[in-house]
Amino acid sequence: MTPVTRKVRVRVPATSANLGSGFDTVGLALDYHDELEFTLSADPVNTAAQVMIEGEGADTLPRDETHLVVSTFRRACQTFGLGRVGFILQAHNNIPQARGMGSSAEAIVAGIAAAAAFAQDDELNRDAVFELAAAIEGHPDNVAPAVYGGLTMSWDMETPEGVGSVPIPGGEPLHKGFHTINYRVADDLTAAVFVPDYELSTEKARQALPGQLAFKDAVHNVSRVSLLPAAMNPAMLATGQRQDVNALLFAATQDRLHQPYRAPLMEPSWTLIEKLRSHGFASMVSGAGPCVLVLHHGDAREQLGQLASEELASGHWRVLHLGVDTKGVQVERA
Numbered sequence: 001m002t003p004v005t006r007k008v009r010v011r012v013p014a015t016s017a018n019l020g021s022g023f024d025t026v027g028l029a030l031d032y033h034d035e036l037e038f039t040l041s042a043d044p045v046n047t048a049a050q051v052m053i054e055g056e057g058a059d060t061l062p063r064d065e066t067h068l069v070v071s072t073f074r075r076a077c078q079t080f081g082l083g084r085v086g087f088i089l090q091a092h093n094n095i096p097q098a099r100g101m102g103s104s105a106e107a108i109v110a111g112i113a114a115a116a117a118f119a120q121d122d123e124l125n126r127d128a129v130f131e132l133a134a135a136i137e138g139h140p141d142n143v144a145p146a147v148y149g150g151l152t153m154s155w156d157m158e159t160p161e162g163v164g165s166v167p168i169p170g171g172e173p174l175h176k177g178f179h180t181i182n183y184r185v186a187d188d189l190t191a192a193v194f195v196p197d198y199e200l201s202t203e204k205a206r207q208a209l210p211g212q213l214a215f216k217d218a219v220h221n222v223s224r225v226s227l228l229p230a231a232m233n234p235a236m237l238a239t240g241q242r243q244d245v246n247a248l249l250f251a252a253t254q255d256r257l258h259q260p261y262r263a264p265l266m267e268p269s270w271t272l273i274e275k276l277r278s279h280g281f282a283s284m285v286s287g288a289g290p291c292v293l294v295l296h297h298g299d300a301r302e303q304l305g306q307l308a309s310e311e312l313a314s315g316h317w318r319v320l321h322l323g324v325d326t327k328g329v330q331v332e333r334a
């Protein structure tokens with residue numbers, strides 16, 4: 001197959017997964033992006049990848065075939081029938097790596113979306129990008145918002161009933177694999193991300209999780225995650241229901257599945273989370289950490305700045321005040 005263009009630009013949002021209670025399920029796209037440009041070599045004999053990196057990871061990321069965007073782009077090119085191509089990748093990275101802001105999902109989505117844009121002339125097939133990205137990442141909660149934007153809830157359709165073989169009245173049988181749905185987020189929702197100067201790989205944070213959980217802890221999280229869609233968008237509440245939306249956010253982000261087991265791996269982050277929660281803020285580990293996410297309806301910059309003044313003055317932390325990205329990955333053919 002011949003590529004439909006020689007240059008593609010890709011813009012992918014950072015994401016915060018879990019939102020406390022929704023481990024491996026819930027994700028939120030943030031208005032904070034990496035931008036990448038792929039230029040195909042005009043020489044068919046040259047199939048090498050040349051990688052240039054600016055910003056986050058410029059001193060640490062590899063510049064060879066092991067670079068995650070490169071390896072994913074190669075794999076997606078095979079999947080979409082492009083074969084092995086030579087290309088220059090220019091990466092402008094804002095998203096810090098190994099901090100819980102979905103950098104690996106961003107890299108995977110960027111590689112797949114770019115390959116799809118070289119392969120097809122029409123609008124980006126987001127479902128195809130999501131399916132392949134979730135399979136590569138292994139959990140869908142970051143890749144879903146990176147692909148679709150906004151607040152997503154995802155699941156792996158594999159049930160004892162026999163996936164794809166059970167007729168759904170009036171509909172298609174659900175296919176095996178990852179699925180996602182998108183919820184609206186209220187316009188006044190703000191996200192503050194406290195970024196520490198230390199890293200924690202998602203792989204290491206996953207190793208800290210227990211093999212089994214107490215039934216009451218599972219019930220706890222089911223009850224909390226069920227509050228999230230309304231806590232993120234109170235317009236979901238039935239007419240007449242009145243709730244303090246920030247109190248609802250506080251309850252919705254309580255968690256007993258993963259954070260307690262990971263806290264010892266990120267003590268400074270856990271200290272900040274406990275401090276902010278003791279003042280009523282819905283603060284939590286962003287993804288697998290160590291970033292700290294605070295969700296709030298309304299502007300809480302000043303209060304958060306005061307509460308975290310010690311951390312911010314230490315020089316070991318910075319804070320990003322971000323809105324929600326509602327578009328997901330964007331591609332542009334040049």
Ligand SMILES: Nc1ncnc2c1ncn2[C@@H]1O[C@H](COP(=O)(O)OP(=O)(O)O)[C@@H](O)[C@H]1O
Binds near residue numbers: 068093097102202289
């Ligand atoms: N923009 C990027 N370009 C290349 N590789 C990346 C990029 N972002 C992340 N990675 C790879 O993913 C790893 C971080 O993944 P992970 O531990 O899951 O952290 P995060 O919480 O940021 O997703 C990095 O060490 C690197 O190997």
Ligand SMILES: N[C@@H](CCOP(=O)(O)O)C(=O)O
Binds near residue numbers: 016202206289
């Ligand atoms: N559900 C995953 C989310 C990992 O997010 P990341 O941004 O840290 O990669 C987990 O909690 O392990």
